[in-house]
Amino acid sequence: MKRELIHLENIAKSFGNLLVLDEIDLSIYESEFITLLGPSGCGKTTMLRIIGGFEMPDTGRVIFDGKDITNLPPNRRPINTVFQKYSLFSHMNVEENISFGPKIAGKSADYIRDKVKYALKLVNLEGYEKHDVTRLSGGQQQRIAIARAVVNEPKVLLLDEPLSALDLKLRRNMRRELVRINKETGITFIFVTHDQEEALSMSDRVVVMNQGYIQQVGTPENVYNEPENAFVADFIGDSNIIDGVMVRDKVVRIFGREYPCVDSGFPEECPVDVQIRPEDIKLAAPLEGAFNGVVTRVVFWGMSYDINVEADGFEWLVQSTTGRTVGEKVSLHVAPENIQIMSKPQSEDEEVAKDN
Amino acid sequence: MFNKFTRNILLTPFLIWAGLFIFVPLIFIVWYGVTDYDGNFSLGNIGLIFERGYLDALKLSVELALISTVACLLLAYPLCLILTERQRDNTTIISLLFILPLWMNSLLSTMAWQTILEHNGIINQFMKLLDLPTFHMINTEGAIVLGMVYNFLPYMVLPLFISLSKIDRSILEAAQDLGANSWQKFFRVILPLTLPGAISGITMVFIPALTTFVISALLGGGKLLLIGNIIEQEFTFQYDWHVGCALSVILMIFIILNMLLTTAFDPMKEAGDEH
Numbered sequence: 001m002k003r004e005l006i007h008l009e010n011i012a013k014s015f016g017n018l019l020v021l022d023e024i025d026l027s028i029y030e031s032e033f034i035t036l037l038g039p040s041g042c043g044k045t046t047m048l049r050i051i052g053g054f055e056m057p058d059t060g061r062v063i064f065d066g067k068d069i070t071n072l073p074p075n076r077r078p079i080n081t082v083f084q085k086y087s088l089f090s091h092m093n094v095e096e097n098i099s100f101g102p103k104i105a106g107k108s109a110d111y112i113r114d115k116v117k118y119a120l121k122l123v124n125l126e127g128y129e130k131h132d133v134t135r136l137s138g139g140q141q142q143r144i145a146i147a148r149a150v151v152n153e154p155k156v157l158l159l160d161e162p163l164s165a166l167d168l169k170l171r172r173n174m175r176r177e178l179v180r181i182n183k184e185t186g187i188t189f190i191f192v193t194h195d196q197e198e199a200l201s202m203s204d205r206v207v208v209m210n211q212g213y214i215q216q217v218g219t220p221e222n223v224y225n226e227p228e229n230a231f232v233a234d235f236i237g238d239s240n241i242i243d244g245v246m247v248r249d250k251v252v253r254i255f256g257r258e259y260p261c262v263d264s265g266f267p268e269e270c271p272v273d274v275q276i277r278p279e280d281i282k283l284a285a286p287l288e289g290a291f292n293g294v295v296t297r298v299v300f301w302g303m304s305y306d307i308n309v310e311a312d313g314f315e316w317l318v319q320s321t322t323g324r325t326v327g328e329k330v331s332l333h334v335a336p337e338n339i340q341i342m343s344k345p346q347s348e349d350e351e352v353a354k355d356n
Numbered sequence: 357m358f359n360k361f362t363r364n365i366l367l368t369p370f371l372i373w374a375g376l377f378i379f380v381p382l383i384f385i386v387w388y389g390v391t392d393y394d395g396n397f398s399l400g401n402i403g404l405i406f407e408r409g410y411l412d413a414l415k416l417s418v419e420l421a422l423i424s425t426v427a428c429l430l431l432a433y434p435l436c437l438i439l440t441e442r443q444r445d446n447t448t449i450i451s452l453l454f455i456l457p458l459w460m461n462s463l464l465s466t467m468a469w470q471t472i473l474e475h476n477g478i479i480n481q482f483m484k485l486l487d488l489p490t491f492h493m494i495n496t497e498g499a500i501v502l503g504m505v506y507n508f509l510p511y512m513v514l515p516l517f518i519s520l521s522k523i524d525r526s527i528l529e530a531a532q533d534l535g536a537n538s539w540q541k542f543f544r545v546i547l548p549l550t551l552p553g554a555i556s557g558i559t560m561v562f563i564p565a566l567t568t569f570v571i572s573a574l575l576g577g578g579k580l581l582l583i584g585n586i587i588e589q590e591f592t593f594q595y596d597w598h599v600g601c602a603l604s605v606i607l608m609i610f611i612i613l614n615m616l617l618t619t620a621f622d623p624m625k626e627a628g629d630e631h
Contacts, residue, residue: 054529074532087530091548100544101534152534 002029005155005188006051011060013046020046021212024060028156033182033189037199038209039235044192045160047209051190052158053077065155080149081158084165086141088133094120094144095129101152119147122181139170143177150181156188163198175202196236200224208232229342233275240281240316244274244341252341255312259290263341273342278319280338283307289331291316295324388601401602410586410603417583418610420497421565424504428512428561429554431505436517437546454510454517462507466574469506473499473575495577503571508564512557519553520546555618563611583607 004027011024021043028034036044049055051062053074062070069077080101088097098119102112120126123143128136133144142162149157159178163171179202182189193199199206200220208215208223208231216228227233230241245253249264254274266272286292293311305323309316309330316332324330358366392398404410457465472478473493480490493499523546531541547554569584576582583603590600 052533074529075535075537079533081530081533083526083530085524085526087524087526089527089530089545089549100531100536104535104540104544148534 002032004028005030005065007063008047008051009061009063011047011050011057011062013043013050013055013057019212021050021057024214026207026214026217028188028190030155031182031186031188032204033179033191033202034205034207035191035193035199035203036207036209037193037196037236038215039194041211042209043212044194044209048081048158048160048190048192051156052079052081078154079156079158080152080154081160082142082145082149082162084160084162086138086145086165088141088144088148090134092133093129094125094131094133094136097133097144098148098151100148105152115151116147119151122150122184123147123177139166139174142166142174146178146181150185150187154187156190159189159191161192161194163193164195171198178202200236208235210235226340227275227342229345230273230275231345233273233340233342238278238317238319240276240278240314242274242276242314244272246270246272246341250336252339255291255314257290259339260336261339261341262337263339266341266343271344273344275340275342276334276338278306278317279304280334281316281318282333283309283318283320283322283324283330284333286329286331289333291332293330293332295326295328295330298324298326385601385604388597389605390602392598401598402606404599404602405606409581410583413581413583413586414606414610416497416580417566420500420504420582421562424501424508424565425512425558425562427501427505428509429558431509432512432516432557433554436513436520437542439517440520440523454513457506458510463570463574465506466503466571469499469503470494470574473502494575495579497576497580499575500572500580500582503575504561504565504568507568507571508561511560511564515553515556515560516550517553519550523549551621555621559615559618562614566610566614567607 006026006028008024008026008028011021012019013021020041024047036047038044046055050057053069053072053076057070060070061068064077064079074081089100092100095116098116099112102115107115116129117126120128123146125140125143125147128140128144133141136144142165145162146157162178163174166174175198178189178191181187191199191202203220205217206220206223207217210231216223216232218226223232224236227236227239233239233241242254246263246266246268247253247258248268249266250261251258252261252263252272252274253259282289291311293309293316295307296310296315297306297308299306300323304319304321307318307320307324309318309332311332318332389401390397390399392400405414470477474480475490475492475494477494479493483490527545527549528541531545536544567584569582569588572580572582572585573588576585578585583606587600587603587607590596590603594600
């Protein structure tokens with residue numbers, strides 16, 4: 001495993017009576033691209049601000065490279081931030097914006113000139129030194145904000161929903177750019193987003209958060225394919241989540257029928273959440289599959305169809321590349337390895353997944 | 357919004373007002389200033405400014421107005437910085453605190469200062485009570501500056517507060533994030549971004565301070581004459597409108613110079629705009 005760079009140790013934070021973070025324990029490794037993913041109000045931005053030094057945790061510590069930096073102000077942390085609103089200095093041109101950090105660090109004029117050039121090249125805006133930042137497009141401003149942060153050679157770059165203000169095409173482009181900059185510079189990226197597609201496509205690891213708690217930490221494949229609870233399954237991608245009972249190892253009961261699966265380690269007769277991805281369900285002729293039902297709705301998305309099938313009183317979502325017609329009788333088939341068993345949360349908010 | 361015709365109609369009342377009560381009097385003042393009793397053209401009245409008494413008054417006026425303006429600036433910046441930090445909670449109370457002193461008649465508040473600073477005023481009586489040495493405060497340049505700062509500070513605070521509260525918090529966080537300590541953050545980011553506000557504050561304090569005669573009359577005790585007092589005397593005691601107008605013209609030139617100078621230092625035409 002890579003070297004641990006940041007360790008968040010049992011962090012909690014409240015604003016007034018509102019608990020925004022609790023029991024946060026997380027290791028962040030050198031050079032990785034880690035994404036904090038969750039709905040708005042889940043505490044992801046507060047967590048980022050605690051790492052940046054803009055907020056103080058109520059309890060817990062922030063360990064950076066073995067040293068406790070919990071009480072260090074932002075200007076003394078080897079960490080830089082790309083803000084959501086870019087936050088460029090409007091009274092300075094591109095070059096002055098980028099050289100702000102190195103100038104304060106007391107670097108020589110030659111060094112600064114070379115570094116500004118390098119940073120602009122890194123974000124594909126060579127020759128923009130003298131441009132007025134207020135005249136640049138949103139995408140260009142965002143690149144300058146990245147260059148202004150990266151030029152300081154920080155160990156860690158914090159990115160607070162940096163793509164949310166860009167249009168779709170630009171956003172896709174910037175995703176690739178950010179991954180490239182991460183690999184090229186070796187800087188650890190901590191990226192905050194509510195967009196699961198962004199999180200899955202860019203990150204080495206994803207931290208799924210909800211209501212101030214970490215729900216699951218893992219690789220994109222990991223959190224998508226093996227969500228640890230119903231929140232993660234529901235938040236990332238589309239899911240059919242069904243109440244089930246674990247009969248014994250590798251056998252689950254859904255809608256009164258025993259069904260083979262690949263999970264084990266649950267107590268016998270333990271109630272569980274069963275997750276099945278819509279793209280993992282195969283439609284077959286009636287009686288061929290495990291569940292029989294009727295097509296109730298069909299939506300064409302270009303690449304595929306979203307098909308709703310009512311079976312056993314449950315509305316299944318199925319994704320298929322071939323269309324069906326409403327009212328058609330079908331059956332559903334799911335391979336055992338595509339059935340994901342998750343333990344039920346103790347209470348809705350307080351389910352805290354373990355770091356894996 | 358309006359077409360050209362309606363715009364002209366809507367502008368007419370103001371244009372008539374401005375013509376009758378601003379432009380025409382201005383012509384009269386200039387005309388009086390450059391003529392003598394017989395109505396002949398003469399620069400003699402303007403030339404009077406180079407005589408000792410007048411020149412000293414002008415010098416003292418510029419000096420005290422400058423000191424007051426700088427003092428207001430130095431007081432207003434920290435005040436506004438602290439207030440914008442807390443702004444989120446109670447903006448209205450704060451704005452009220454700025455505007456409240458403006459509701460009080462400035463003549464009254466200056467007279468109040470008189471009674472505080474007098475030889476037998478509140479401060480000295482308190483000192484006597486404690487058997488401490490008394491101060492000579494009234495009729496000094498310091499007393500006049502105090503009166504000016506007290507009266508004109510709100511005019512500095514208001515534009516400064518507005519331009520400070522326009523700065524997005526994340527801009528300041530960005531400066532800090534890039535390694536700036538509080539001083540660097542102030543001098544490299546806050547100061548340049550609030551310069552337009554500071555400049556309108558400077559103009560709004562410097563001009564009334566330069567032309568005041570009430571404050572200097574009450575707190576200067578008629579011993580320290582500012583150019584405003586001299587102009588007042590020319591009109592009310594000497595009945596020499598020609599000299600009074602000539603001095604007013606000179607004062608106007610100083611004000612115009614001040615405005616040209618401050619706009620020349622203004623790096624941006626729009627105040628603290630980020631987009």
